[in-house]
Amino acid sequence: MAHSNNMTSDMSQDDKIVFDGVSIHFPLLHGHAVKADKNTAGTRDGTLVTKKNTVRSLTALNNISFRVKHGERLGIMGQNGSGKTTLLRALCGIYHPHKGEVRVRGRVSSMLDLHLGFDNDASGRDNIWIRGRLLGFNDAEIKDRVAEILEFSQLGTFLDLKMKVYSSGMRMRLAFAIATSFPADNLVMDEWLSAGDRAFRSRAEERMVALVERSGSLVIASHNPGILRRVCNRSIVLHSGNIIYDGPTEDAISFYQHEIVLGEREKREAADVQEKVKSHAILTDPKALLDQRIDDIGAITEALMQFRDDKGHFPKTGETGAGWFGIGRNRLPAEEWIPGLVPNYLDEVPRDPMVMPGVDDPQYIYQSNGTDYKLLVLKSQDVETVKARGMESAVDPKRAWAYGTWTEGYQDV
Amino acid sequence: MRTVSHITYDNPQGLSPMTEDTPVVIFNSEKATFRDAFSDLKDGLVRSRLWTQFAVRDVRGRFSGAVLGSLWFIIMHSLIVLGLAVMYSKILGADIRVYLPYVAVGLTVWNIISGVITDGSGVFQGNAIYLKQVKLPYSFFLYRLNLKHLILFVYQSTVVVVMYGFLKMWPEPLMLLAIPAFLLVLIFLFAASLLAGILAARFRDFNGLIQSALRFAFFMTPIFWDARRLGDYAWLMNYNPFYHFLEIVRAPLLGEIPSTLNYSAAIILTILTILASILAFRFSVKKISYWI
Numbered sequence: 001m002a003h004s005n006n007m008t009s010d011m012s013q014d015d016k017i018v019f020d021g022v023s024i025h026f027p028l029l030h031g032h033a034v035k036a037d038k039n040t041a042g043t044r045d046g047t048l049v050t051k052k053n054t055v056r057s058l059t060a061l062n063n064i065s066f067r068v069k070h071g072e073r074l075g076i077m078g079q080n081g082s083g084k085t086t087l088l089r090a091l092c093g094i095y096h097p098h099k100g101e102v103r104v105r106g107r108v109s110s111m112l113d114l115h116l117g118f119d120n121d122a123s124g125r126d127n128i129w130i131r132g133r134l135l136g137f138n139d140a141e142i143k144d145r146v147a148e149i150l151e152f153s154q155l156g157t158f159l160d161l162k163m164k165v166y167s168s169g170m171r172m173r174l175a176f177a178i179a180t181s182f183p184a185d186n187l188v189m190d191e192w193l194s195a196g197d198r199a200f201r202s203r204a205e206e207r208m209v210a211l212v213e214r215s216g217s218l219v220i221a222s223h224n225p226g227i228l229r230r231v232c233n234r235s236i237v238l239h240s241g242n243i244i245y246d247g248p249t250e251d252a253i254s255f256y257q258h259e260i261v262l263g264e265r266e267k268r269e270a271a272d273v274q275e276k277v278k279s280h281a282i283l284t285d286p287k288a289l290l291d292q293r294i295d296d297i298g299a300i301t302e303a304l305m306q307f308r309d310d311k312g313h314f315p316k317t318g319e320t321g322a323g324w325f326g327i328g329r330n331r332l333p334a335e336e337w338i339p340g341l342v343p344n345y346l347d348e349v350p351r352d353p354m355v356m357p358g359v360d361d362p363q364y365i366y367q368s369n370g371t372d373y374k375l376l377v378l379k380s381q382d383v384e385t386v387k388a389r390g391m392e393s394a395v396d397p398k399r400a401w402a403y404g405t406w407t408e409g410y411q412d413v
Numbered sequence: 414m415r416t417v418s419h420i421t422y423d424n425p426q427g428l429s430p431m432t433e434d435t436p437v438v439i440f441n442s443e444k445a446t447f448r449d450a451f452s453d454l455k456d457g458l459v460r461s462r463l464w465t466q467f468a469v470r471d472v473r474g475r476f477s478g479a480v481l482g483s484l485w486f487i488i489m490h491s492l493i494v495l496g497l498a499v500m501y502s503k504i505l506g507a508d509i510r511v512y513l514p515y516v517a518v519g520l521t522v523w524n525i526i527s528g529v530i531t532d533g534s535g536v537f538q539g540n541a542i543y544l545k546q547v548k549l550p551y552s553f554f555l556y557r558l559n560l561k562h563l564i565l566f567v568y569q570s571t572v573v574v575v576m577y578g579f580l581k582m583w584p585e586p587l588m589l590l591a592i593p594a595f596l597l598v599l600i601f602l603f604a605a606s607l608l609a610g611i612l613a614a615r616f617r618d619f620n621g622l623i624q625s626a627l628r629f630a631f632f633m634t635p636i637f638w639d640a641r642r643l644g645d646y647a648w649l650m651n652y653n654p655f656y657h658f659l660e661i662v663r664a665p666l667l668g669e670i671p672s673t674l675n676y677s678a679a680i681i682l683t684i685l686t687i688l689a690s691i692l693a694f695r696f697s698v699k700k701i702s703y704w705i
Contacts, residue, residue, distance in 0.1 A: 026703060027703055027704075029615070029704060089545065089702075090440065092547075092548045093438065093440050093548045094544070094545060094546075094547075094548055094702050095702055095703065096440050096441070096442065096699040096700075096702075097440060097441060097442055098442050099442055100441070100442070101439060101440070101441040101442075102439070102440040102441070103437050103438070103439050103440075104437065104438045104439075104440075105436075105437045105438075106436075108438075108548070112545075112546045112547070113542070113546040113547075116542065116543065116546050116547060117543070117547075119470060121470075121474070121477060130463070130466065133460065133462055133463040133466070134463065134547060134549070136460070139462070
């Protein structure tokens with residue numbers, strides 16, 4: 001993790017690509033937005049961005065910073081969904097970052113899909129023109145390249161036949177030849193070399209290395225450690241939108257193997273949670289905790305009833321020195337139970353427990369001074385679930401109040 | 414260090430060695446400006462060779478492999494025109510010599526209007542593969558789409574030309590009025606397709622909304638019936654935006670002069686659509702790739 005966040009905002013002459021604190025969130029549009037509930041609340045930390053009580057976006061890149069210098073060949077590793085493709089797209093300018101800045105010196109060969117734009121009804125030669133134009137080159141430049149492409153792709157007379165008749169290997173060769181023949185200061189590739197036979201692959205790799213030495217930089221995302229090992233002199237490992245390793249490719253590969261493939265990272269993360277749980281003495285015995293909570297419910301309910309018997313009504317704001325109590329049930333999703341959202345929440349809950357359905361079995365009791373809010377008790381009928389999940393949620397700083405999981409015994413009437 | 418903050422790719426730097434002056438492109442979270450929107454439109458225009466090629470491919474691809482090929486566009490159109498003209502001249506009791514040119518011109522112009530706007534509402538979703546894999550200007554796909562429909566228009570216009578010859582209606586100077594009017598329609602359509610594309614990319618319901626609105630408009634617009642037949646209610650047509658665009662092109666070709674109202678309405682509508690589309694494009698030029 002060789003990164004500091006205090007990158008200077010300019011680029012040195014040597015820098016070809018600079019990612020400076022780049023974050024990207026994907027909005028969940030078109031009815032894909034989901035209610036923040038107990039399922040989404042359990043999703044990996046930092047991956048979901050929640051606004052109000054709806055999950056609005058997914059974080060694809062989280063404050064990514066790195067630099068690529070002239071002549072550097074950078075590999076990007078990571079599981080599916082770790083943000084590799086998003087990073088490449090941000091580099092090409094397809095996704096504009098929501099935070100931070102991407103700076104690129106010179107031209108990017110912004111072609112993530114090698115076969116895009118190929119017309120099967122046109123000849124290979126015509127397709128060179130289409131692809132060249134897609135890459136933004138003018139006619140003279142394309143004309144200059146045709147001979148070179150023909151030579152590298154070894155298509156011979158096939159170049160003048162319609163692409164329909166090409167084998168997939170031929171297509172691959174042509175596509176690769178085109179993509180690497182047009183000069184680019186920065187070459188970006190997404191799993192380009194997954195196809196093709198071995199002989200072609202080694203030729204292609206040689207060509208890429210030579211190309212980068214000539215022209216600038218290379219950024220390649222791949223699952224294949226072999227390709228990265230042979231082509232890249234530096235690699236980064238992405239994990240759920242964060243860079244977790246940046247260094248020489250060989251080290252990055254072994255880091256990746258160890259941390260991600262063998263699951264060491266996951267084990268450690270799980271161990272962290274266990275550790276935190278142990279430090280909360282009372283939490284180590286869920287049964288005792290639950291018993292205490294249920295006792296509390298009983299006690300507070302009793303106190304409320306006593307108050308009513310004495311005064312003829314339930315306590316109102318300001319009536320007791322310590323604030324007032326209320327009881328409720330699980331009518332709102334858990335995400336709304338965080339203190340910041342309490343005003344809404346209090347409006348929803350009838351203050352008088354007698355008019356509430358389920359008063360015989362209140363699910364939670366809260367204390368409030370009118371503005372601040374504290375959940376005193378949360379009752380669960382499911383001891384096993386508390387054992388399984390309650391412990392973890394108890395140490396979640398965002399949900400410190402959640403001593404157990406809530407039950408779903410009631411429907412709103 | 415020279416910095417270009419807007420997005421431009423039309424100037425290949427690759428052939429010259431990197432110098433201190435090689436521009437640095439910056440992508441950041443700053444709000445898009447009108448400059449971003451206009452440079453996208455400009456960058457798209459620069460790639461005219463490619464979108465021409467793509468538009469021709471789109472048209473040819475429709476009937477690729479068919480013996481008659483693109484002739485089918487003409488056959489299809491002439492069948493519909495003849496069918497409508499013969500049927501409705503009987504139903505409406507109109508003289509077919511008057512009614513045929515009316516329907517032929519009206520339908521041909523309507524086809525490009527509805528075609529461009531309908532396709533426009535799907536343009537960004539339809540080209541999502543490109544937009545997510547290549548840095549291309551968004552406007553590229555609008556030029557392509559508009560040109561495709563212009564080519565189809567040219568095919569369909571042959572029906573009108575042949576029919577004029579058949580009916581021995583010879584060109585008059587008045588018909589030239591249709592040319593600037595048609596250019597205005599094209600400008601309007603470009604802006605409208607951009608606006609429709611953006612709206613439908615962000616709010617998927619616009620796709621259905623626009624398509625059903627156009628289907629509805631087909632019957633509500635005097636294409637195969639004459640607005641004058643509405644009698645006392647003819648003024649209703651003044652509130653139909655398509656009527657004005659249709660009328661400024663069609664009337665000169667039928668030997669009439671469109672009203673001032675037709676012209677001013679068409680011009681104002683075009684200006685409003687351009688403004689709306691530019692505003693929408695400025696707002697969305699950095700966001701469309703996230704929406705599709």
